Each structure stands twice: as C-alpha cells, then as structure tokens.
Amino acid sequence: MTATLVSPDATAPIDLGGKGQPLADKTFRWILFLCLAVGIVFLFVLLAYVTIKGWPRLTPTLWENMPSIRRPEQAGAQSAITGTLWVITFTALFALPVGFLGAVYMEEYANPTSRFTRFVEINIQNLAAVPSIVYGILGLAIFARALALGQTVITAGLTLALLVLPVIIVSTREALRAVPQNIRHGSLALGATLWQTTWRQTMPAAIPGMATGTILALSRAIGEAAPLLLLGAVSFISFNPTGPFSAYTTLPIQIFNWTKESREEFQILASATIVLLLVILLAMNAVAILIRNRTQKRW
Amino acid sequence: MSEIHDPAAPQSTSDLANTGRMDVSAVLEGAEIPETVSNIVFDLANVRVFYGDFEAVRDVTMQIGRNEITAFIGPSGCGKSTLLRSFNRMNDLIPGARVEGLLAYHGFDIYAPEVDPIEVRRRIGMVFQKPNVFPKSIYENVAYGPKVNGMKVNMDDLVEECLTRAALWDEVKDDLKKSAYALSGGQQQRLVIARCIAVKPEVILMDEPCASLDPIATAKIEDLMKELAKDYTIVIVTHNMQQAARVSERTAFFTADVDANGVRHGRLVEYGPTRRIFTAPNDPRTEDYISGRFG
Numbered sequence: 001m002t003a004t005l006v007s008p009d010a011t012a013p014i015d016l017g018g019k020g021q022p023l024a025d026k027t028f029r030w031i032l033f034l035c036l037a038v039g040i041v042f043l044f045v046l047l048a049y050v051t052i053k054g055w056p057r058l059t060p061t062l063w064e065n066m067p068s069i070r071r072p073e074q075a076g077a078q079s080a081i082t083g084t085l086w087v088i089t090f091t092a093l094f095a096l097p098v099g100f101l102g103a104v105y106m107e108e109y110a111n112p113t114s115r116f117t118r119f120v121e122i123n124i125q126n127l128a129a130v131p132s133i134v135y136g137i138l139g140l141a142i143f144a145r146a147l148a149l150g151q152t153v154i155t156a157g158l159t160l161a162l163l164v165l166p167v168i169i170v171s172t173r174e175a176l177r178a179v180p181q182n183i184r185h186g187s188l189a190l191g192a193t194l195w196q197t198t199w200r201q202t203m204p205a206a207i208p209g210m211a212t213g214t215i216l217a218l219s220r221a222i223g224e225a226a227p228l229l230l231l232g233a234v235s236f237i238s239f240n241p242t243g244p245f246s247a248y249t250t251l252p253i254q255i256f257n258w259t260k261e262s263r264e265e266f267q268i269l270a271s272a273t274i275v276l277l278l279v280i281l282l283a284m285n286a287v288a289i290l291i292r293n294r295t296q297k298r299w
Numbered sequence: 300m301s302e303i304h305d306p307a308a309p310q311s312t313s314d315l316a317n318t319g320r321m322d323v324s325a326v327l328e329g330a331e332i333p334e335t336v337s338n339i340v341f342d343l344a345n346v347r348v349f350y351g352d353f354e355a356v357r358d359v360t361m362q363i364g365r366n367e368i369t370a371f372i373g374p375s376g377c378g379k380s381t382l383l384r385s386f387n388r389m390n391d392l393i394p395g396a397r398v399e400g401l402l403a404y405h406g407f408d409i410y411a412p413e414v415d416p417i418e419v420r421r422r423i424g425m426v427f428q429k430p431n432v433f434p435k436s437i438y439e440n441v442a443y444g445p446k447v448n449g450m451k452v453n454m455d456d457l458v459e460e461c462l463t464r465a466a467l468w469d470e471v472k473d474d475l476k477k478s479a480y481a482l483s484g485g486q487q488q489r490l491v492i493a494r495c496i497a498v499k500p501e502v503i504l505m506d507e508p509c510a511s512l513d514p515i516a517t518a519k520i521e522d523l524m525k526e527l528a529k530d531y532t533i534v535i536v537t538h539n540m541q542q543a544a545r546v547s548e549r550t551a552f553f554t555a556d557v558d559a560n561g562v563r564h565g566r567l568v569e570y571g572p573t574r575r576i577f578t579a580p581n582d583p584r585t586e587d588y589i590s591g592r593f594g
C-alpha cells in the first residue's frame with residue numbers, strides 16, 4: 001500500500017467541463033467560415049453558370065471550327081486556341097531563360113548586402129504589382145512601334161514575357177533559397193566552381209519549386225486580355241497563326257469579342273469558350289500542385 | 300570490487316586516465332612522437348580570422364604534420380570551425396569573413412592573390428558536421444567530384460575503390476543507384492568521406508564528423524580515419540575527448556578569451572602530441588578542460 005495524502009472518499013468531484021466556449025469565440029469561428037464559404041460559393045456559381053449556359057456548344061466543333069460572324073451556331077475557337085499556344089510558347093521562350101538566370105544571379109552570385117541587389121530586389125517586387133495594361137502600353141510603344149514588330153505573335157509573346165518575368169524571378173529565387181546551404185558547400189568543398197555547383201546541384205534540387213512557379217505564372221499570362229487588346233490582337237481571324245510574325249487572336253480576346261455581340265448564339269459560344277479556358281487554367285494549376293506534392297521536401 | 304581497489308594491480312594507466320572523469324587511456328597506446336612537427340603540410344603564423352570587425356580567432360601559430368591526425372578541441376564558440384574552414388578557403392563563402400597572417404600549405408600562402416580557391420579546395424577536402432549528401436544516387440555522389448574536376452578515370456572502378464576505402468562498399472554495392480537519402484546517418488557520413496577522397500585530396504578537414512552519429516557508427520568512422528591517415532593528412536574538430544585521445548597524434552586546445560569590451564576571441568592555448576596534452580599539459584586551462592572541470 002502506498003501512502004495517500006487525501007483519503008479517496010474525501011476527494012472533491014473533478015469538473016472537466018470548463019467554462020464552455022465563450023460566445024465571442026463561436027461567433028468569430030462562424031465569421032471565418034462564412035468568409036471562406038463566400039469565396040467558394042462564388043467560384044461554383046460562376047462555374048455552374050458558364051457550364052450550363054455554354055453546354056449546347058461544348059462539342060468538338062468548338063475546337064475544330066474557325067470563328068465566323070455570319071454563322072455563330074457553327075463557329076469555333078480553333079484560331080484562338082492555336083493563337084494562345086503560339087503566344088504562350090513565345091512568352092515561355094523569352095521569360096523562362098531570362099527569369100531563371102536573373103534569379104540565379106540574384107540568389108547565387110550577387111552579394112546580398114550590396115545596395116544594388118537590394119534596389120533590384122525591391123523593384124522586382126514592385127514590378128509584380130504593376131497593372132497588366134501598363135505592360136500593354138509599354139509593349140505597344142517598344143515592340144510594336146519602336147522595334148516595328150507590329151501586331152504579331154512575337155510582340156504579344158515579348159509583352160507577356162515582361163509581364164510574368166517578375167513572378168518567375170521571385171518564385172525561382174524562393175525555390176533556390178529552399179535548397180539547403182550545405183549542399184552548395186558540399187559541392188564547393190569538392191573543388192566545383194560556383195557555376196558547376198549551381199547548374200548541377202542547386203538548380204536540379206530547385207526544379208520542382210521552379211516548375212510550380214513557372215506554371216502559375218504562365219497560366220496567368222494565358223488568361224490576360226488587357227495588354228493584348230492594346231497590342232491589337234485581331235478580333236475575328238479565321239486562320240491559325242503561321243509563325244512568329246503572323247497575326248493572331250487568343251482565347252480571352254475571342255471571349256471578349258463574342259460577349260460584345262448582342263445575339264444569343266454568341267453569348268452561348270462565349271460561355272462555352274470560357275469553360276474551355278477555365279479547364280485549361282485549372283489543369284495547369286493542378287499540374288503545378290501535383291509537382292509540388294510529388295516532390296515533397298527531401299531534406 | 301577487489302580488482303578495482305587492489306593496490307597491487309599493475310599500474311598500466313596514468314593517474315589522469317584513472318581519476319579523471321573521462322577515460323582517455325587510449326593516448327597511452329602507440330609510440331611517443333616528438334614535440335616538433337617534422338613533415339609540415341600547413342604552417343600557420345599569426346593567423347587571425349575575422350567576421351567583419353569581429354576577430355573570431357586571434358594569433359594562431361602552429362604546424363600540421365603530414366599523414367598525422369590533428370585534433371582541435373575546445374569549448375563551443377572558440378573558433379575551431381572558423382579556423383578549420385580557413386584551411387581550404389571555405390570562409391570565402393561567408394560574406395565579410397577575412398583571414399590575416401600567413402597560412403601556408405607546403406610553403407605556399409593559400410591566401411595569396413594569385414591562388415584559386417577552387418584548386419585549394421580540390422586538394423584540401425572537407426567533411427561537415429551534418430552529413431550533406433547530394434540529392435542523387437550513391438554512385439553519383441561519389442562520381443560528382445571527379446566529374447566536375449574533369450578527372451579522366453574509370454568511374455566505376457573509382458567509385459568502388461572510394462566506397463571500399465570508406466568501409467561502405469559491402470553495405471551498398473547492390474544498390475548504387477539508390478538515393479543517398481535512403482542511407483542511415485552513419486552510412487551517409489561514410490559516403491561523404493568516400494565522396495571526399497574521390498577527388499584524391501591530400502588533406503581531409505573534418506568538422507565534428509561524428510556529432511550526429513551513434514557509438515557504433517562513430518567507431519566505424521574512427522577506424523576509417525586511422526586507416527585513411529596512412530595516405531592522408533587529417534584535421535578533425537571534436538567535442539569528444541575520448542575521440543581525440545583515440546585517433547589523433549596531435550591535439551590543439553583552443554579557448555575563448557574575453558577582452559576589455561566583453562568580446563570573446565578564440566585563441567590557441569596549447570598544441571602538442573596528444574599524449575602529452577592529455578597526460579602532462581603545460582597550461583592549467585588545458586588540464587581543467589580535459590579533466591572535465593571546464594567547458
């Protein structure tokens with residue numbers, strides 16, 4: 001038998017009920033939930049609305065046919081789909097190398113304490129916040145007029161590349177920063193150069209993060225209409241772009257133009273195209289999330 | 300019972316080994332070595348290491364002998380790692396770090412302007428406290444150094460040779476393609492050592508290589524160090540007195556002095572053959588530290 005200080009029968013009843021949840025706590029919880037619900041409900045209402053409205057036109061004709069003013073019930077968005085592909089390819093071609101290497105310079109080479117680095121850093125963050133229409137004006141002045149590239153795929157690609165560059169740089173830097181310092185040191189201690197270390201160790205280790213950021217940035221570019229409107233994407237174009245100097249249209253532009261038309265058929269067509277665009281964007285985001293989850297932290 | 304207190308039992312160990320808190324009797328094994336270093340690899344004269352304005356290590360003068368294991372011991376923050384990193388210019392990677400004084404490697408000042416730190420690091424390898432394997436296969440971890448250095452060798456043979464020397468071959472020979480992250484901590488540390496000797500360095504610097512390992516893995520690494528010391532010069536930082544006693548020929552004891560402004564500066568207190576440092580230190584601070592009264 002062990003000695004007890006209080007005899008068992010003298011023990012006061014233990015109350016584990018506490019004071020109950022205060023009202024404020026419960027209310028706050030509900031407010032938080034409502035805020036979340038509003039966002040999600042709106043997204044679903046939007047999706048449901050366009051899907052129902054566009055349903056009759058969600059058929060292969062949508063991507064097999066060319067736009068047509070006279071016969072909206074037969075019109076499709078093929079030229080806009082191929083135009084989007086062309087433009088986004090050139091956007092990636094310009095933005096990725098510049099963005100990756102710029103980020104590598106800032107993260108691996110530049111002296112982090114220098115005034116110049118900090119100045120550039122702040123400005124890249126500011127650039128990411130500049131409205132896209134401003135990039136449109138810039139693209140019009142520099143690429144379309146000064147460089148005489150005109151209203152072409154390449155002008156659009158260059159302009160959208162400028163638009164997404166800050167996002168790509170910022171996300172690539174974050175991915176590089178997440179690579180542990182001791183991997184770099186391990187490589188350098190073996191007599192590798194800084195470039196060998198960056199190219200063979202740091203960048204491969206950062207690829208998942210870089211890919212995620214890049215896909216999100218490009219999906220933003222795909223959805224952009226404002227700068228391209230300024231740059232003169234053509235409204236009705238019934239042929240696929242043939243090269244970088246071809247005229248073009250893109251999905252957001254096509255949607256914009258169809259919604260301007262008063263006839264109901266065009267409204268239905270626009271809804272169907274919106275669904276198509278949303279599916280593409282959601283698929284890209286899904287890929288980004290997949291990459292991120294697949295390559296969870298290995299260190 | 301009677302054995303421990305038997306006054307007639309042969310006194311094979313020193314007083315210190317018997318009465319101190321730690322068993323450092325290992326220092327008594329092997330032959331006595333002279334106080335002066337005969338075959339000098341590193342010659343340090345008044346070396347000071349700074350981080351910005353802060354002088355982390357002041358005034359170190361010592362010589363590191365070829366094919367010897369030299370241990371750096373001392374309380375935390377006294378600048379052992381800092382000094383070790385200056386041996387292969389890894390301090391260059393820390394913004395604001397700077398070395399003064401003369402740090403000569405085979406008579407060449409490794410901080411001379413014409414010296415390429417990359418060449419220095421190729422000759423003087425380093426093993427870090429935390430096993431920092433690359434996120435690649437076991438094979439590629441070992442092959443990486445020779446590849447980036449453009450060594451023309453039969454890579455398969457080299458990988459096998461290095462893993463064998465690092466006492467890891469038998470454990471991994473069937474899954475060389477497996478990710479190095481799948482290995483245990485002790486295996487990873489041996490892989491890092493294999494990776495280090497793959498570039499055929501002359502010196503291996505080790506900063507607390509066993510700090511994250513269990514006693515069995517530690518024993519393996521220690522055996523490995525003794526084996527490697529036949530061909531390599533090894534400098535090891537350790538907090539483990541027994542380890543210093545077991546593996547090293549020479550020991551350098553560092554401590555941190557507090558100056559008039561309350562700033563702590565690391566300095567070398569005493570350096571000599573490990574046996575003398577552990578059995579008959581000249582400085583009372585060394586005596587206090589190794590007998591566990593301080594630090």
Ligand SMILES: Nc1ncnc2c1ncn2[C@@H]1O[C@H](COP(=O)(O)OP(=O)(O)OP(=O)(O)O)[C@@H](O)[C@H]1O
Nearest residue numbers: 350355374375376377378379380381382393563565
């Ligand atoms: N990168 C750095 N920048 C600035 N100061 C540093 C840096 N690294 C170390 N120091 C300082 O230099 C001094 C010596 O540090 P060091 O890491 O060399 O000590 P140590 O003897 O290796 O300690 P430990 O046994 O804990 O590893 C400490 O005062 C530390 O704060």
Ligand SMILES: [Mg+2]
Nearest residue numbers: 379380381506
């Ligand atoms: Mg240290």
